[in-house]
Amino acid sequence: MDNGGQWTHREWRVLRDLGAETRIVPNTTPFEELEADGIVLSGGALSLEGTDAPLGAVGSYLDRGEVPVLAICVGHQFLARHFGGKVARAPSPEFGRVQLTVDRPGSPLFRDIPASLQVWASHSDEVSVLPPNFEVLAHSPSCHVEAMAHLSRPIYGLQFHPEVEHTERGVAFFENFLSLCHR
Secondary structure: OEOOOOOHHHHHHHHHHOOOOOOOOEOOOOHHHOOOOOEEEOOOOOOOOOOOOOOOOHHHHHHHOOOOEEEEOHHHHHHHHHOOOEEEEEEEEEEEEEEEEEOOOOOHHHOOOOOEEEEEEEEEEEEEEOOOOEEEEEEEOOEEEEEEEEOOOOEEEEOOOOOOOOOOOHHHHHHHHHHHOOO
């Protein structure tokens, strides 16, 4: 699901290279036109801080869909805001390498991921208040919610970018996500 991210094609390529039948669709695509076993919400350049503006039709996918969701960067922020959390300007924006600490190594998304690793981040906004029914999966020294998961649905958010080569074990995040999808 393209939210205007600079690396949307990279996400598509990683999924394709892992053998997933995948396509890029605009975030305005009506829910009824989606036929998917999983949805990846791409990042994007827009700021959600201080706004309740929709992100295309993404809210309807989250409300009506029953497939796993992996939300990256602005997708992660929208996910938090949609489910009752808050997004704010980051006190310390992250641009470049970030040291990630995994808080919930038992999460399916973090299977076979080390307890600490370098990831690539690119954001001025961040999730400042975790939504109800979510838990923090990982944090960095300057971002409390680098990764989160819904407590009862297969919905995951990552503030960092697993699709870029600078993220250690980045492809493993996509492999783990695909293992949750009915392929």
